[in-house]
Amino acid sequence: MKKTSVPESVVSPVRAGRLSAGALAALGVLALALGTLQSVVDPALPLLQRELGVSPAEGALIVNAVLVTGAVVAPVAGKLGDRYGGKRVLIRLMAVVSAGGLLAGLAPNLPVLLLGQVLQGAMVGALPLSFILVRKHLPAGGSQAAIGLVVALFTAGGMVGTLVAGPIAEGLSWHGIFVLPTIVIIAATAVVTRLMPHDPPTRSDDRIDWPGAVLLSGTLLALMLGLVTVTGAGLPPYAIGALAVAVAALATGWVVVERRAASPMVDLRMLAQPVMWSACLLTFVITAGFGMVSFLLLQLFAVPADGYGFGAGTTGIGLFLLPGAVAGAVSDSVGGIAARRFGPRAVVVVAAVVTAATMTALAATHTAAWQLVLAKVLTAFAAGVATTALLAGTATSVEAENTGIATGLLVVTRVIGIALGFQVGGVILVAGTDPATGLPSEAAFATGFITAGLVAASSLLVVRATRKGTRA
Incomplete structure (x- = not known):
């Protein structure tokens, strides 16, 4: 009886080619450009809100x-990378990201910018695909070593x-903060396409959960959108x-x-385990809580200096946020x-x-820029250490075959x-906007800081409750 032949490239993960220094360098430049494109929005967000004439809640979108x-x-x-090959999927994913970057760079209004941002979000998939390739x-x-290099870049x-968001936005325009990193992404992707060896796909019986992705x-x-609409449109009950x-x-x-x-x-069946749902x-x-703190701080930096704010431009906001970004990066290794x-x-x-103590102090006094910078450093480090510790603890507590599911x-x-x-x-901030100035009131920021502190403090109740549940 004659056996049906199956291509070796499908059944065996044989290396199709050695990864050259040039290909690895291109992969690193791509990671660097993607990280840049992802982060340029934060310091430029108040500028984008002014240029597009949108509220802080719409800016958060x-x-x-x-x-x-x-x-x-x-x-x-x-x-997708395992099934069709990491290189093939990475190139197509970068085409989506590049389209999103160019669309955002040419956006005349908020809806078009949001569409570009949605497409740019596909950049998150570049990391697991890069890991597959190396x-x-x-x-x-x-x-x-190569995985560490890609993550570091x-x-x-x-x-x-x-x-760079500030110099680009102030020297060119806010459109440039999207276009310039996108050009680097396109160039790096072209080099990856040329130098990266093709990797064989892996036969898999797992189906891609497209309905779940769409519904989520x-x-x-x-x-x-509901939060923005409810606060800004004066909708009836x-x-x-x-x-x-x-x-x-949709959630159901x-x-x-x-x-x-x-x-x-x-x-979701993993959530039945106490260690997982806790x-x-x-x-x-x-x-x-950390998301609230991050948004409130960058908005407060931009409030005009003739009141309670600091009147910082995009460059200034970037410099103020940098120590917090460094603290967040360090926290991942400490957690x-x-x-x-x-x-x-x-x-x-x-x-x-x-975090709770920092937010309480910040609600009481926020008259100097160093107070906000220190608050950002402390909360970024605390949130990073805590979430990484939970990630590491959970990964070592579940069964080995469920590690990927749990961490995902x-x-x-x-x-x-x-x-x-x-x-x-x-x-x-929208709820606390002063009609006379069109700016959030100082009390709105204080309310936000107190709320973020209460959210952080509520994790103490969760720790206590889940400890009792686990023992039971």
């Missing part, structure tokens, strides 16, 4: 559009974006109720699809060590106390928490 797409793309990109084309030791790109993105976008019903329906549909899917994007709840609370030595819950307790669920929760925190911060 500009950042959240990328986060929402990232939350959806992150779990899917690795599966693992297939380098030996174990070399692949670990992506993080460094975030700092570069924070610094729809739920998050409906929630963000029945319209607000209709929005709430729509969000609830997503849960139903994920529970029935053979290969769900987010395996880690997700703590991650959500911590990141929601795992702290979790191993003290335990994730102890780390969360300390981070919650630090926490990453998605982290993104959702930050996005919701940003949006709630915007809603608080």
Whole structure:
């Protein structure tokens, strides 16, 4: 009986070619440019709000559009890369990101800019795809070093974006902060296309959970748009109720699809484990509070200096935010060590106390720029250490075969928490806007800081409750 031949490239992960220094360099430049494109919006957000004539709550959507797409793309990109080849999927994904960057750079209004940001959110998938490529084309030791290099350059790109957004926006226009990094992405992708060896796909029976991805993105976008609409449009009660019903329906549909899917994007059955649902709840609370703090601080830097603000431009805001970005990057390496030595819950307790105390002090006094910079450093470090400790602790607590599912669920929760925190911060400022000046009142910022502190402090209650539940 004659056997059916199967191409070796499908059944065996044989390395199709050695990864050259040029290909690795192009992959690194691509990561650097992607990190830059992702971070240029933060210091430029007050400028974008003024240029487009939108409220802080609508401005928060500009950042959240990328986060929402990232939350959806992150779990899917690795599966696509395994199935069709990392290089092939990476190139197509970068085409989407490039289209989004150019669209945002040419955007005449907020809806077009939001569409560009949604497309740019696909950049999150570049990291797992890069990991696939280096693992297939380098030996174990070399692949670990290459993965570290790619992650480091992506993080460094975030700092570069924070610094260059101001000079670009003030020297050219705000359109340039999107166009220039996108040009580098296009060039780096062209080099990757030419130099990167083709990697063989891996045969997989797992299906891509497209319905789950669509419903999750729809739920998050409906929630963000709903918050903006409710605060800014003066809707009647029945319209607000209709929005709430729509969000609830989308969320329920997503849960139903994920529970029935053979290969769900987010395996909700993992939440039945106490260690998993408690880690997700703590991650959500911590990141929601941090998202509020981040949004409120960058808005306060931009408030005119003739009142209670500092009148900082995009360059100044970038410089003020840089120490916090460095603290956040350092916290990722400290979180795992702290979790191993003290335990994730102890780390969360300390981070919650630090954040709550910082926000209480900031609500009482915020008259000097160094106070805001210090608050950003403390909260960024606390949130980073706590969420990384939870991630590391959970990864070592679940079964080895469920590590990817568990960490993926926490990453998605982290993104959702930050996005919701940003949006709630915007809603608080809109609700406290002074009709005479069109600017948020100082009391609105104080309310936001107190609210963020209370959210952070609530994680202490979660730690206590989940500890009792785990013991039971």
